Amino acid sequence: MTGRIAKSPPAGRLYDELLVTLVQAGDRRAGERLAARWQPRLARTARRLLGDDEAALGVVQEAWLSILRGIGSLRDPSRFAPWAFGILRRRCADHIRKAQSARRHSGECTQEPIVAAMADEALAIREAFAALPADQRLAAQLFFVEGLTLAEIAEVQEVPVGTAKTRLFHARRKLKAALIGDDT
Template sequence: MRYSDTDRIYDELLLTRIQAGDRRAGERLAARWYPRLMRTACRLLRDEEQARAAVQEAWSGICKGWRGLRDPSRFPAWAYTILHRKCADQIGKNQKNRSLHIVAAETMETSVAPRGEDKVTIDQAFDRLSDDHRTAALLYFGEGLTIKEIAEVTGTAIGTAKSRLFHARQQLKAALNDEPIEGE
């Protein structure tokens, strides 16, 4: 689901109301954003429990900081930046403890039921991407963020974000067309 201009405007309105003290607006924003953040975290971490924990931590940080966000139009990039940091922290922990990573991967494989051959093929193509390329592709294709917002979320230059998205596109296209991928 792409992030439309209408969605952006509505989220800006909700954030403005939150900053004015409207608790219900916060609940509405949480209801709108939790599924999006969860979807992105699941794809980055490849483990539902770790993703849920990362989203909870990210949402806690978002709630603590949203009153200080001066430009409500920056909310999507700001929220994904917080989530990206939480997921990166978890990936770092997983890399330090390989046995935990293996158990999490096995759990994810058995707990996620494929929803059609195309979904499986696309998921496998995304799984073959590097973490950086996967993040760029997920934020662009899955969440509708701009190159500038992706650069902000990942803490990279715009050129780096463009390059990562370009390479992710090439690799996804090759994987989905059953072509050999460079470097394999």
């Protein structure tokens, strides 16, 4: 028991469940509404993982193709969020692997330039997130930005809840250190 009081899901989650159910029944308009609601969230997460707006949008389109092809097999519409983010995570990982392979074959340098000065807090946060290992960055993005629970993060990352909790703990510690200038 986590000590949390059980509460009803927010209206947005219930609406998403309804949309998923309607999409599974063949309602194209519901699919368009679901995509309109989820496109910004998936794009934001892809940009955080890939660090490239253009690549992120392409990966999100690929993820949507997989989501719409496989939505009929989603047994529990309430699990749409972790299921969709899991698909996105796999598409981002595929993109990163392909990009690394292309750089190796072309002989490009794989290091990105480091930004010397922080212009504002948003830049500091982006840099702090970018400095996190990929697994911690995804856990932090899903928790702090997308509002997923530890169980949902574990499902997206295909790890036990304890591992997701550890990743989030370390990400939080590193973000705090980076943002307050502490070298912990």
